Amino acid sequence: MKTWLKIFLIGLALWAATVAVTAWTENTNLVPTVVLLGSFLVPVTFVVWAYGRHRSQEVTVELLFTAFVVGGVLGVLGASILESWLLKPSLWTYVGVGLIEEGVKLLALMFVTRHLTKRTTRDGLVLGATVGFGFAAFESAGYAFNALFTREGLSLSQAVETEVLRGLLAPLGHGLWTAIIGGVLFAGGGITVRLVLTYLGVSMLHALWDSMRGLAIALTLLFTGKSWQFDALRIGQVPQATNGQVNLYTALDWIGLVVISVIALMWLRSIDRSARHGVPRPT
Template identity: 30%
Template structure:
């Protein structure tokens, strides 16, 4: 067999996987209203992470969202998003956790444990939240609003979850029936809180929904992880910390964007929006991802290197990238409509 012939199977396998990816993004993109494949360019999207940025660059991002710093629709950037600040926040929180761990391990200081639990629970969800804050191209949500949703929304979603748990039997948490029930309860609780804040802040854009959803999901994740760590120890913290890249924060972001997709622009979220196909598809996807995450699948292969979790993380992020594409498409459409309107008024 010559070299060209030996390469062919690998080429065919790559093309097959690429075809699967295209089919998946096209299907999800149809849920947003566009019948096209979404091209995902990870290196381009995160290219700014590896470039130098100074303090002024960071501070300019944190001051957006006020009456004076929210850009007009014409000034909104519709170029592909390239977040970077989240990586610095992650490095800051991660290094803080390492220092606290050193304090605990070297000096045997139990006083470091509460800090480790708090910072460890916060690091990944909050860093993801900053990423969603960066990619909100409309820059119409301030840091103060974001922290309010993160803290208050996270707690409210936990309260709503406990209320639903008291009303709906959830089982043992590992069977597929129980996993679906838990997924339904927790995602529904977060969805209700997301809808409340969307109405509270009069939000109308897909990127807004992604951000508000991520804030509530991140708050939920931080408090839940801290609680579980208090019960089961620091090993639980380490496990849940890395897994947070693909759990509550992105599941809730998906639902937040879906709520915006389903509701009428400049109108509040209503019950009828909750049964619209544009919402239901992504809502059911979030429940399915959550249920599959909790399910103790009877397949040994899924336990190898946490394959089950990595597959679900990939699917969740696939939905996020599709919704980011939909958000940029929405911004371009709105800008085009505004330009056309201004042209007609000027003629």
């Protein structure tokens, strides 16, 4: 059995057992274990998978650990500071989030790989993905922690639901986007026009991903909105949706996420294919 699969299955079993024991005993001391195992399982699994597909003398286990933990934490801290400082509620909030989070992950990647003497595009893909998955793991832990707290008290079920959803979507988010940036960064050897355009493109994919719910609601109203719903909106009320609108909204939301993911995966694949015959580039 492959190493990444062992890690995933063992981690999944431990997480499920911890959730079951926590629910049975109502021992809140186990909640941090639930949050950490659930948030880190998928990101760690995909880092191990990526490392197994591309082994390199430069990309060591120590560097992977540094990229995941240091890069991930620096990214989360940088994004938190800049978003609280620069962003205000507006139609452009998600664009700002995309630009900030992809920017801080790029800077974190550049920081943790500054001492590499040889660089290949595929090294950049792996290390970029590692920083991105580190960011995703720490961010997911925060979302799961927040989901615990409800008006009725601690809600283990909401935390578990949050972790399952974010775990399923994790391979198509931060890790994928930062892998693309990392591959282009290492291919070009520094700040290039191509890197800037890649950063902007990935940031827009990030913004579209985050805003997909709002876009799906807007498209649903555009296609099927009733006059009484628009009247309610004009006076500041939230109109009730029909069953057909709920189904359309759900379909549009998921279709949008799939389209964004396919674009990112094809982009990543094109970078990887162009690097298959590449040679290490001295820094």
